Amino acid sequence: MATSVTAHAHAGPQGFIRKYIFSLDHKVIGIQYFFLALTAVWVGMFLSLLMRIHLLWPGVTLPLVGDIKPETYLSLLTMHGTIMVFFVLTTAPQGGFGNYFLPIQIGAPDMAFPVLNMLSFWTTFVAFVVIIAAFFVSGGAPLHGWTGYPPLSALQSAGPGEGLGADLWITSIAIFCLASLMGALNFLTTTLDMRAKGMTMMRMPLTVWSWFITAILGLLAFGVLLSAGILLLMDRNMGTSFYVPLVVVNGQIMGHKGGSPLLWQHLFWFFGHPEVYIAILPGMGVASQILSTFSRKPIFGYKAMVYAMLAIGFFGFMVWGHHMFMSGMSPYSAFAFSLLTMCIGVPSAIKTFNWLGTMYKARIRFQTPMLYAIGFVSLFVSGGLSGPFLAQPVLDIQLHDTYFVVGHFHLIMGVAAIFGMFAATYYWVPKMFGRMMNETWGRIHFFITLAGTYAIFMPMHYLGIAGGTRRYSQYTEVAYLQKLMPLHQFMTYAAIITIAAQFIFVINLFWSIFRGPKASDNPWESTTLEWTTATPPPHDNFGGVTPVVHNGPYEYAVPGAARDFVMQTDPAAGTTH
Amino acid sequence: MATYVPSRPGDQVGGGGDVPRPPNGGGDDGRYPDSNLPNYGARLRRARLGLICAIATVSMVFVSLTSAYIVRRGLPTFDESSRTYFRDWGSVQLPWLLLTINTALLLISSLTIEKARRNITRSAALAPVRSIPGISLDEERSFPWLGVTILLGFGFLIGQWMAWGELKGRGFFVNTNPNSSFIYLLTAAHAVHLAGGVVAMLWAGATSLLHRPVEGRRIAVDVTAWYWHFMAVLWLYIFALLAFVH
Numbered sequence: 001m002a003t004s005v006t007a008h009a010h011a012g013p014q015g016f017i018r019k020y021i022f023s024l025d026h027k028v029i030g031i032q033y034f035f036l037a038l039t040a041v042w043v044g045m046f047l048s049l050l051m052r053i054h055l056l057w058p059g060v061t062l063p064l065v066g067d068i069k070p071e072t073y074l075s076l077l078t079m080h081g082t083i084m085v086f087f088v089l090t091t092a093p094q095g096g097f098g099n100y101f102l103p104i105q106i107g108a109p110d111m112a113f114p115v116l117n118m119l120s121f122w123t124t125f126v127a128f129v130v131i132i133a134a135f136f137v138s139g140g141a142p143l144h145g146w147t148g149y150p151p152l153s154a155l156q157s158a159g160p161g162e163g164l165g166a167d168l169w170i171t172s173i174a175i176f177c178l179a180s181l182m183g184a185l186n187f188l189t190t191t192l193d194m195r196a197k198g199m200t201m202m203r204m205p206l207t208v209w210s211w212f213i214t215a216i217l218g219l220l221a222f223g224v225l226l227s228a229g230i231l232l233l234m235d236r237n238m239g240t241s242f243y244v245p246l247v248v249v250n251g252q253i254m255g256h257k258g259g260s261p262l263l264w265q266h267l268f269w270f271f272g273h274p275e276v277y278i279a280i281l282p283g284m285g286v287a288s289q290i291l292s293t294f295s296r297k298p299i300f301g302y303k304a305m306v307y308a309m310l311a312i313g314f315f316g317f318m319v320w321g322h323h324m325f326m327s328g329m330s331p332y333s334a335f336a337f338s339l340l341t342m343c344i345g346v347p348s349a350i351k352t353f354n355w356l357g358t359m360y361k362a363r364i365r366f367q368t369p370m371l372y373a374i375g376f377v378s379l380f381v382s383g384g385l386s387g388p389f390l391a392q393p394v395l396d397i398q399l400h401d402t403y404f405v406v407g408h409f410h411l412i413m414g415v416a417a418i419f420g421m422f423a424a425t426y427y428w429v430p431k432m433f434g435r436m437m438n439e440t441w442g443r444i445h446f447f448i449t450l451a452g453t454y455a456i457f458m459p460m461h462y463l464g465i466a467g468g469t470r471r472y473s474q475y476t477e478v479a480y481l482q483k484l485m486p487l488h489q490f491m492t493y494a495a496i497i498t499i500a501a502q503f504i505f506v507i508n509l510f511w512s513i514f515r516g517p518k519a520s521d522n523p524w525e526s527t528t529l530e531w532t533t534a535t536p537p538p539h540d541n542f543g544g545v546t547p548v549v550h551n552g553p554y555e556y557a558v559p560g561a562a563r564d565f566v567m568q569t570d571p572a573a574g575t576t577h
Numbered sequence: 578m579a580t581y582v583p584s585r586p587g588d589q590v591g592g593g594g595d596v597p598r599p600p601n602g603g604g605d606d607g608r609y610p611d612s613n614l615p616n617y618g619a620r621l622r623r624a625r626l627g628l629i630c631a632i633a634t635v636s637m638v639f640v641s642l643t644s645a646y647i648v649r650r651g652l653p654t655f656d657e658s659s660r661t662y663f664r665d666w667g668s669v670q671l672p673w674l675l676l677t678i679n680t681a682l683l684l685i686s687s688l689t690i691e692k693a694r695r696n697i698t699r700s701a702a703l704a705p706v707r708s709i710p711g712i713s714l715d716e717e718r719s720f721p722w723l724g725v726t727i728l729l730g731f732g733f734l735i736g737q738w739m740a741w742g743e744l745k746g747r748g749f750f751v752n753t754n755p756n757s758s759f760i761y762l763l764t765a766a767h768a769v770h771l772a773g774g775v776v777a778m779l780w781a782g783a784t785s786l787l788h789r790p791v792e793g794r795r796i797a798v799d800v801t802a803w804y805w806h807f808m809a810v811l812w813l814y815i816f817a818l819l820a821f822v823h
């Protein structure tokens with residue numbers, strides 16, 4: 001039986017610029033996204049460190065940064081959140097790993113529109129430069145948080161940083177929206193149209209499904225954020241009143257009247273809730289792939305996994321109101337939003353049980369990618385369980401805008417998604433760079449990071465229940481919050497240790513890329529298409545061969561097969577045709 | 578391992594069975610695998626799929642603007658002097674005649690670009706025949722429908738610009754009242770998207786001057802034409818919104 005069709009082999013472009021800078025090769029673009037996100041995550045992490053230090057020692061003058069005034073704290077917070085959500089959680093899982101592995105996993109030589117792909121990366125890059133520029137303009141970075149609520153975000157005179165800094169912030173996000181839209185269009189077309197022969201939708205690896213569904217969410221959500229941002233820019237610079245009611249700033253009546261800050265909240269969260277799934281879905285895909293591979297068992301309930309992701313994507317567009325229970329919305333809408341939000345718990349639980357089912361009674365290979373995939377499941381559960389509490393309007397009256405929410409979304413969106421990226425990095429770096437990462441240091445990094453993130457974010461829940469408000473720069477002057485300071489101290493120390501441990505990761509990464517032991521073509525004995533080709537893959541991915549697919553993606557432990565796994569390109573497993 | 582019953586292909590646990598799938602031209606990079614020749618059929622399908630995605634996105638932009646329009650229209654505002662609430666939506670006298678002329682231009686341009694699309698589809702289909710030595714079909718100099726469409730497109734944009742001028746002349750600026758803000762916003766957002774279509778047509782025209790293969794140009798014209806039709810429908814929608822929900 002012929003397993004492949006020979007085709008022409010493309011030579012890659014020569015010359016440094018065409019090959020590494022303005023490359024059209026999805027693999028190079030994926031790596032570019034990856035390193036952009038890696039840069040962004042260090043910036044974001046540094047900002048969080050400054051915040052944690054300021055909370056303990058509000059008076060100290062830091063080297064390089066100087067005094068942290070209350071407004072400086074707010075700009076740190078804003079830039080931390082924005083950079084992390086957009087340039088890390090949205091950039092690395094989808095733009096980075098998705099770009100690199102989606103075409104290979106479906107057996108395509110590249111993305112559907114390579115030029116557009118290059119444009120999306122460079123547009124993202126410009127967006128990043130623009131947002132970083134906000135630090136350096138007069139007034140500094142904006143204060144309004146990653147959610148950018150007006151009127152604070154809509155008035156130039158609302159505070160330092162709300163001038164040019166805020167304009168740059170909005171512009172950066174608008175540019176980011178364009179980049180993400182181009183990316184989503186490319187992902188969708190590629191998945192629908194470029195699958196190799198035999199790669200039916202229901203044979204796609206769950207990673208591909210997750211990138212595909214993420215792209216659908218992106219395509220529908222980013223356009224809404226874009227228009228919301230344009231309205232905000234107009235309110236700020238053209239004297240319109242979409243969002244700004246009659247307001248008085250420093251005793252002065254502003255020229256606006258009649259706008260509604262809630263309009264922004266609706267538009268923002270209509271984007272914002274799907275956005276949180278944009279951040280987490282690729283992690284779910286990677287976790288599924290890795291759990292199955294290292295358990296040496298087929299993923300439990302493949303179809304259920306696909307339908308659960310589709311359901312999450314679908315419901316994700318109908319729950320944005322749960323961020324606005326405290327905005328004075330009608331109790332009837334609050335009830336509806338609450339109910340719909342609880343519905344998302346069902347597919348989320350299905351996924352969790354399927355992951356556990358996959359590991360049940362398996363001979364698990366506890367290597368670093370697997371540890372991180374298990375860590376992902378753990379954090380997804382811990383962070384997810386607080387969701388249904390927040391989804392009760394009655395409880396949310398107490399919990400909204402407290403550290404409870406900060407704990408919730410950091411565990412689930414912040415750290416779970418980051419664990420997905422770590423898992424993906426340890427799993428795929430051998431394929432991307434042809435070298436294995438160090439196992440021992442990988443494990444050490446894992447255990448410190450797992451313990452560290454729980455130590456940072458778990459106490460936040462207690463803090464929130466005790467009424468610890470979020471987005472305050474100083475807790476030392478408020479009597480009832482003063483009592484919570486020991487918790488803050490604990491969290492800050494945990495953060496310092498956890499951040500320090502990330503040096504292990506980058507050193508391991510760069511050392512391995514250059515010095516690590518050479519990786520074979522299929523070091524993890526996985527089944528999907530990227531492991532059938534050379535390491536690292538040639539310019540057209542399969543070296544002039546078009547793969548033909550005969551099997552589902554997770555055929556492990558197939559009876560009668562020579563090995564305990566059957567590659568997707570192997571002759572049909574266990575059957576006689 | 579003994580307790581675990583592994584999947585067989587076709588079981589749902591292993592993910593998908595061995596369902597035969599007809600080759601769909603996928604898995605390629607738009608070339609025929611055996612000859613390395615460009616596969617224009619695959620490329621056209623791919624471009625159209627991309628266009629559908631783009632249209633979905635642009636629709637979401639205008640859906641969100643519409644919802645903002647309707648919400649803002651219903652909002653009360655506080656009047657400081659009388660200390661009461663009132664609706665500040667305000668009215669705007671639109672230059673209806675001019676807008677109607679612009680609408681007509683755009684609809685006509687939709688027809689002309691459809692002409693261009695059909696013509697180039699035919700020449701693309703005939704291209705292989707024409708390349709057979711000894712066969713000469715009459716070289717029909719077809720009417721430059723694409724050029725006409727570009728002119729009409731510019732006409733529409735200039736017309737919209739004039740409509741803005743008239744609005745300003747009547748004292749309606751972008752910040753006069755929320756109604757006028759939305760009028761400027763919606764028309765500008767549409768004009769930007771439409772200008773994108775004009776750029777695409779200019780590009781398609783430029784490639785024809787460069788003697789690129791007609792099959793490739795056909796894809797550009799085809800996709801631009803469908804996008805242009807979408808722009809016309811979008812404009813009709815905005816026009817109706819401004820006319821009936823003001």
Ligand code: HEM
Nearest residue numbers: 276280322323345387388390391399400401405409412413
């Ligand atoms: C069962 C699933 C979930 C439920 C029921 C749930 C519920 C909620 C609710 C009600 C809030 C609003 C709390 C408030 O502001 O008072 C919230 C906030 C948040 N959730 Fe979730 N959530 C779930 C899963 C997720 C997931 C999977 C993510 C991300 C991957 C996520 C990310 C966030 C973020 C980022 C915020 C806070 C945004 C902010 O105010 O800055 N949630 N969640």
Ligand SMILES: [Cu+2]
Nearest residue numbers: 273320322323
């Ligand atoms: Cu939400």
